[in-house]
Amino acid sequence: MLMQTNSYVVPREKRAEHARLLARFRQTLTRLGCEDFECYEQVGANWSGGETTGRFVQIMRFRDRKHQQQVQSAERGDPQAQALIKEFCELINFPYQQQHGLFAAGFYSSVLATAPAHVPAATPPPVPPTRPDAPPSGQTHGRPQAAQAGESGSGNGHAQSTSHVPPAEPRFEDLDIPDDPIDPAQIDPSVHRS
Numbered sequence: 652m653l654m655q656t657n658s659y660v661v662p663r664e665k666r667a668e669h670a671r672l673l674a675r676f677r678q679t680l681t682r683l684g685c686e687d688f689e690c691y692e693q694v695g696a697n698w699s700g701g702e703t704t705g706r707f708v709q710i711m712r713f714r715d716r717k718h719q720q721q722v723q724s725a726e727r728g729d730p731q732a733q734a735l736i737k738e739f740c741e742l743i744n745f746p747y748q749q750q751h752g753l754f755a756a757g758f759y760s761s762v763l764a765t766a767p768a769h770v771p772a773a774t775p776p777p778v779p780p781t782r783p784d785a786p787p788s789g790q791t792h793g794r795p796q797a798a799q800a801g802e803s804g805s806g807n808g809h810a811q812s813t814s815h816v817p818p819a820e821p822r823f824e825d826l827d828i829p830d831d832p833i834d835p836a837q838i839d840p841s842v843h844r845s
Contacts, residue, residue, distance in 0.1 A: 652761035657709040659754045683725040687712035
């Protein structure tokens with residue numbers, strides 16, 4: 652996944668026109684193959700109410716470099732897209748913003764692998780229900796199954812298991828974790844403390 656950002660400033664008196672232009676941008680980019688276009692306005696620290704900075708960031712996501720190049724090529728060859736870009740550049744006074752470092756473009760590639768929308772969890776095998784009056788597992792009528800198997804004449808004296816119950820996974824609370832911190836130098840002498 653690739654992401655391109657454009658960050659810039661919009662004067663207060665031009666924000667309504669900017670919003671209309673963004674709606675047209677989204678339609679045009681969708682038509683050209685970029686379905687993931689968003690725009691955000693920067694606000695004060697911790698999303699404090701009412702504070703706006705006038706700084707906006709556009710975010711466009713692409714599947715890969717080939718997808719980005721296809722959209723860019725379509726954009727360059729589309730007269731409607733070119734007219735829209737020209738109108739945007741005039742609205743924000745692009746040459747001025749670029750000259751004074753107010754406009755910034757960023758290009759990012761995904762760090763985390765993208766996963767499918769839903770991955771079904773592995774389901775454990777069903778556990779047969781137990782009756783409240785049933786003897787503990789491994790015993791029948793108060794005697795171990797192994798003893799009964801030896802008496803049943805099976806010939807080998809071994810109990811035959813009819814179901815396999817996997818051992819329970821250890822719980823975090825049951826792990827023996829030392830209270831004192833581990834000194835990395837004890838594990839690896841090449842580690843030096845600063």
